[in-house]
Amino acid sequence: MNLANRRYIISGIIVFFGIIFTVRLFSLQVSSDHWKAKAAELTEERVLIYPSRGLIYDREGELLVANRAIYDLMAVPRKVQPFDTVAFSQLLKMDIHDLEDALNKAKKYSRYKASVIRKQIDPEDFARIAEQLHKYPGFYGQARTVRSYRRGVGAHVLGDYAEAGPSDIQKYPYYQSGDYIGKGGVERTYEEDLRGRKGMRYVLVDVRNNVQESLSEGRFDTSAVQGADLTLTLDADLQAYAEKLMQNKLGSVVAIEPATGEILSLVSSPTFDPNLLVGGKRGTNYKALQQDSLKPLYNRAIQGQYRPGSIFKMVQSLIALQSEAISPATRIPCNRGIIGCHGSHSYDDLKGAIIHSCNPYFHQVMKRMVEPGKNSSRFEDAHAGLDNWNQRIRRFGFGTNLNTDIPNVKTGNVPDAAYYDAIYGEKRWAYSTIYSLSIGEGELLINPLQMANLAAIIANRGWYMPPHVIQSIGTDGKPLAFRQPQFTGVDPEHFEVVVNAMQKVVEQTGGTARRARIEGVEVCGKTGTVQNDPLPDHSVFIAFAPKDDPKIAVSVYVEYSGYGGTWAAPIASLLIEKYLNDSIADPSKEQRILEAEFRGI
C-alpha cells in the first residue's frame, strides 16, 4: 500500500468524528426540546408577587379581618453547609427527625431551589430564630400573609384562610403548592375578589439561585392586582352579643334585616376564636376543634337541619289562605283524637289556632290542601295535593339554599310525592300517612337560616331578599342577585291575621312567648318545641320587630333546652332589644340567659 494514501484514511477519521459531533449537536440542540426545558428549569424562575388580600369590615366599617405576617423557614440545599442539627432543631422547636426528613425532602425536590422546612412560624418565634440564622447558611425566613381577626367573632361566617390542599390545586390552576385559599364562609365565597391577582415576574437566576435579570426584559411579566376589601352586613357588636348569649348552649341564632335580606348576625354555638386557626398552633388547634364532641367547626345555622315544629303553622296558614282552603274566620274543632293538643280551647278561628298552636286545627288545614277530595282515590288525591303543597312551600325558600352567599348550606327537606312514593310505594300512602307535616314534624327539615328568613318573609308580608352577608365588594357595591326580591306568591293581606296572632303570642297574657316582650317595641313571634325523645326538646323561636316597620327578623334554636318560650324566646328578645335600643332595660333577663347551660347528653 502506498503510504501517501494513508493521508486519506487519517483525513477520513477526522471527518468521521466531525460528522459524529455534528450529529450529536443536532440531536442535543435541534431534534428534541428536552435540554431546552432542562435549561429553562435551571435558569428561569417565576417570582410570584402576592397581592395583599382584601380586608373585611362589618356594616359599621369596623375592621374584622386584617392581615399579618408569619414566616416560613426555607432552605436551599446547595447552600446548606454541615451544621449542628441538634442545636438547630432546638432553636426551631422542631423534632430532630422532622428536621432531617424535611431537609431530605428538600434535597430530593431540588438542590438549588428553596423548599419549606418549617411552616408558619409566628413573628415572635421567628425573631428569636432570625438572630441565630447567620450560623446556618442556606436557611432563610420567607414572610407570608395570614389573617388576623380583630374581634374574634363570626368564625363561621368569615371562614378560614389556609394553605390550598392538593384537591384545590388540581381544581383551580391559579393555585400552586404553598398558596393559601379561602376555605369556608366569606373567605371562600369571595375568594376571587379577596385574593386579587398574583403578579408574576419571570427572571433568570444564577447557579446560586440569585436573581440576575428579568427574562426578555420583563415582556412576560404581569403585575399583581390588589385584593378587594369586603364590607359585610354583619353587625360586629350584635354578633358578639349573640355569641355571648349562646355561650354554653348548642344551637344557632340568625338575625336578618327584613327589607334588605342583610344578615346582621349568624351564630352557631359552640363557636371558637378564628385566631386559633392562624399561625404555628393551627394544626393542634384544628385537631382539637375537630375532635370536640360538641362540634364547634360545624355551622349549625346553615347546616343544622331541624324539624321546625309549631313555627311551621304560620306557613301552613299563609298558603292555606292564599289557596282559599280556609279564611281567617274558619273555625275547626280541636279534635284531639287524631293528634294531641294542649291548652284550653276547643273551636278556634285561625288567629286563635296560631296563638294556641292548635294541632288538630292545622291537621285539618293541611288536609284541605293536600287531600281536597278532587279525586275519588284518596291516594291519587294526596299525590297531586302534596306536590301542589310542596311547590307553595318551596317558594318560602324551604328546601333551597336561598341563594345565600354563605357556602355549604344544607337545604333541609320538603317532601314531595316522589319522596313518599320512594318510601311507601306508589299509591300506598295518603294524607293520613304524612299528616305530621302539618305541624312541622315528620320528614320536614329546615335550617335556622331558613327559619330566620321565614320571619323576614312575614315581616315583609310576602317577599324576601336572598339572605346574604356581603354589603359591598371593594367599590362595586352589592351584587345584583341580592337586590332582587323573591316573592312567595302569598298576597300581603293574608299576612294580617298571622302577624296579629304573632303579636298576641308575645304580648297577650298567657301567650307562649311572653318572655320575648320588650317595653315600647311591638315584637311579633312564634315559639316552637321540637320533640326529641328521650332527650329534652329543642327550643325554637322566630320573631321580628317592630311590627309595622320591621327592622330585624330573628330565628333562635337552642338544642335540648325544652320549651320554646322559655329559652329561645328571651334570647331573640334580648337580641332585638340590643339591636333596636342598643341597651338592655332588664339586666336580670340577660343574666338568666348568660347563666343557662344546655349541653344535651
Added chain:
Amino acid sequence: MNATRRQDIRRNIDWVTIGLYAVLVLVGWTAIYSANYDPAQSEIFKFNADHGRQIIWIGVCAFIALILLNTEGEFFIRFSVISYALVLILLVLVLLIGKKVGGARSWFGVGSFGIQPSEFAKTTATLMLAWYVAQAGSRFKALKTRLTAALIIAFPAGLILLQPDAGTVLVFAGLVFALYREGLSGNILLFGFGAIILAVVAILTGASTLDYPLLGEQSGIFALLLGLILLGGLLIFGVRGFTLPRYRPKNYRFVLAVLIASLGFSYAVNYGVESVLKPHQRERIYVLFGMNQNPDADYNIRHAKAAIGSGGWTGKGYLNGPMTRYDFVPEQHTDFIFCTIGEEWGFFGSFFVVALFVVLILRIIALAERQRSQFSRVYGYGVASILFMHLLINVGMVLGIAPVIGIPLPFFSYGGSSLMGFTILIMIMLRLDAERFSVFR
C-alpha cells in the same frame, strides 16, 4: 538573509491557515468575553478579568508568531533535541516544585500568571519525533527504531501522567497517527479501535449484575467473556468451513491469539475499573455511560449538555446565554468553553466551530503532504494529530460522548500557556511550509 528570499517566504506562507487560526482565536476570545460577561463591567480592556488578560496573551502570541515566522526552519530542526530535553527537565521540575492546582501538579507559578510546561511538551515532543523519524529515514521499518519513536512520545507522556493529567497523555497517544503515516502498521489503529469498543462493552457489562444458571448472581462481565469464547468458537468453525486447509493453522492461531488477548483485555479493563480506579474516577466513567445514580457526579455534564442543547438552531444570541453566564456550567471559560458557543450560537454556531477545526486540521494535513522534507511532514502530521485529539476529547466531553477529562479546546479555552503552545505548534509548521521549495532534506 536577502530581500528576495524574505519576499519568497512571505509569499509562500499559507495564509489560509493563518486566516483559520486568526478566526478561531477571535471567536475564542468572544466566547471567553461572553462567559465572563458582566453588564455592569463590560469594558473589553479590563486586564484584571479573564477576557482582558486573554487579550494580552493574544498580543504575546501574535508577537511569538512573528518571531517564529521569521526564524529559519533549520533552527527548529537543530533545536528539536535541545528543546525536547529542556521541556523534559521542566516536566520533572514541575512535579517537584510545581503549584498544585485542582489536584494536579502541572503549573509553575510566575507572579499572577502561571506556565504549564505540558502545553509546550506537545510541541517539543512533536519536533523531536519528526527529527528522529527524519534522520532514521528508511530505518524506520526496523522494530528498534519504532520502539525508540514510541519512547520519545512515552517519556514526556509518562511524566505528565504523574502530574496527573490524563487528557494530555491521551493527546500524546494521538501522535500514533503521524507514525502511521510514516509506515507504522495499520493494525495498530484497528487494534486501537477494537480495544476501545471492547473496553466500552466490558465497562457496561461489568457494571451490571446478572443471574447466571449455574453461577448465581455474578458481574455481567462473565456474559461478555462467555460471548467472546462463543464468538471465537464460531470463528474457528468458520475457518474450517471457508478456508483452504493449508491456511487453516495460521488462521486458527490468529483467532486464538485474538480471543485470548480479548479475554485478557476485557477482564483487565473490568478489573481496572471496578477495583483499581478511585471511586470518583469510576463515577466519571459511569456518568459517561449514563449508569450513575449520584446526582452530583453527572452535575457538570448535565449542565453542559443543557447549555448546548438549549441553543436550538441559532442559539440565544451573543451574551444571552444564562446557563453559561450564570455559572451553571463548570469551568465555562476554560475546559467547557464550547458550551458558550452551543448556547449562544446554537447548532449553526457549533457546527461552524467544529467545521473550522476540521478544516484547519485537514489543511495542516494538506500542508504536511506537500512537504519535501520528511521532518516537516512528520511534524505537520503531529500538529494535526494534537489538534485532533484536543478537539476529540474536549468537544466529546462537553457533548457527553467522552468521559470528563480536563483538556483545553485549542484557541478557545482561556489560558496563556495553552494559546501559546498551539500558536508555537502551528507557526513552526507554517514557517517550515513556507520554506518547502528551498529546503531539500
